[in-house]
Amino acid sequence: MPSQHRCWDGPMTKLTARKVNSLKARGFYGDGEGLYLKAGEGGAKSWILRTVVHGRRRDLGLGSARLVSLAEARTKAREFRRIAREGGDPDTIRKQKSLSFEEAARRVHAQLLPTWKNKKHAETWLATVENYANPKIGKRPLHTIGTADVLSVLAPIWTERHETARRLKQRLSTIFDWAKGAGHYPHENPVNGIKKALPTVKRQVQHMSDSVIQRVIEIEGPEFIDEAQRKYGTGWRIFVGEVAAAHFAPALSRLWYAANMMALYYVHHDDMRLGFGADTTEDYRAIDVRRLKREGLLSPGQAYGWQWSRNGAIVASIRIRTEPGRIILTYRHRHHGGDWQDESYPIYLDTTPCHLGGERHWFRCPAGGCNRRVAILYGGAIFACRHCHRLVYASQRQKPWDRASRRADRIRDRLNWPGGILEGNGWGRPKGMHLRTYERLCREHDAHSDRAMTGIMGYLECLK
Template identity: 40%
Template structure:
């Protein structure tokens, strides 16, 4: 069967082959199909009868095998099958060039690169394989790699770099899956059995070090009280805390994303972890931070530019600030502080805070029916968070030069948000 809306008897065109994006199988005729994977990668598949049995034969990925060549291969294999031969056996006898692991990894990276929203992730994907897998697997033909080979690649880093090792294991598996789909190897993926030969890693600590929410106002006061160079970095840090945003979202923020009149920051899907646009209501204090940042920014398109004005601040700016302040936490941990504050000092529905953090709705049924993003309720929540940060401090604790806002009294636990 072809993909949705595709008639099996209608041949594909080169334009259609390039433009098809919906996952599925699209018929070209005479048993030849273009398979579009959920990842966006495309490959050719020939379905034919070989010696009385139906067989599916991979003809390679679209990046390596264009439409015309796929048709030629399919025709040649059908002729072999019609004459009673085995196309797969003929292919092996023809000594088709099998790529090495290093070559296969580069091919997979090139095919998937367009589907990755984060260029940094795309670069890290291939870099980890070049660094940790290629010294052991790189020169080996992809069809000759077995579980012991994968074990030798992972063993040196399995305990010393556990998180990196797990990522390398997953990426090796992706390359080997591609090789099977492309017809370069058969059988089970060697990665599936490698865990039996590896020692147990220590317990994972998935939590980012965070301040108790009761200590965050004092931290913000200290941050505001610092004078001297680096003000743009301190403003970015306070903006991160006020918005409960992720580091990358703040550092790469652009003025084109800020609607000052509506007090709204719209982070595009391409920069969000979940791949969905996220609207952030801006509190009064967040607006003050942005006003000061614009004064310091010198007309840069970036809200928090680095020294050149053309590139954002380094992702080390928050870490260095924390080190100078001798606070053993992470910038990301302030999201946890915010979440704890929302849970323990308000009685608002859980999903309001979750949406403020741009977390996906875990319940699939609920996610399917929820269309809004609770913006009005989240706006009130962020104003209360800002007020809490500003007014929980006593006059004695507040630095003399700390900015003040026009917020009211500190928020108390309440019955909910209207």
């Protein structure tokens, strides 16, 4: 029976390269500090590191003795012991180093593929990563990629191909989120916060191109545009868009094309320098997908009316028909007292998974070139998102002191104090409220009140 060398914790003689090559007997040969040479049947030899990881003893393989020298085994053992001492898992770190960004992207794509209904989107998702990210970081180990590397991928195309760069940024964030959750990436997502390092790109929306108008003139004659401008005023583009749709668009998409032309005109009018307009979301009629879901109105096969009232009187109404994956809106509208126009077009629905289970429903904005995923659509020539209508929230139109006064009033409600900052403070602590909470709210209330009063006094000074 061959001799067997066993591991032991007492002093032991260091191994040498010559001894490693000459050992034949089966067993474990110690080198010190947890490093052992394991000799097996047929002369097979491998390196083993015995150490403690997260409070438990682990045996970690360091490779074959034919491929890994004694010096390399000692270096690996020191590195693994350091990782374990700092609270890490050497085995996990080793797996992280072996996974490249390119392989991680393919794994994420394979996992997401069954959740996508659009085959073209599935193809472009991976193609965007392969064309723009893989040439620069595809072969890199995933754990070595940082914010600077992601910036080097996005920066060259951020302004020239902004929409592509924006989608690529979302896909990179998805890949690194998956890698972090799967234990392949030990750092924070490098895409987070990178937007501050990239220039702001204002989305440019083009009006109806001159080539389209020129083709309409070639068909209808040069006097056609003059007649449209005389008859429809500033709304002549709508009429030309409908004519262009009738001539150039397929029969099934004529109405849809005309609706998009109307959206481009009404939403993005001539003065593009204004940015977002003065209208707020409260000035527009809206449909909310969350309310439709709560009331069970998104199930296919339903048809119902939706109304808006003011002072008890109905001022507007639409008809909604629910189909699989979309709803159909039917209504009439007119612009500045013009002729009534009938509209009927689809709004597509989308869903995303919730963190604690279930699904969240969304509208896809139907305005031309938008397709944003939103919860609320606002009525105009067509129902579109607030970005297309260039709407702001009412709070964004408030003066800074109004905002501070509103925040102070919310704190007063919580403290059961009389409304209005002019009523002062010191009305006492509500029953059941902790003293620390009361003192913190008082400090916040005083800060908001001072900011509001300073702003109001400054505004009154300007009026003198």
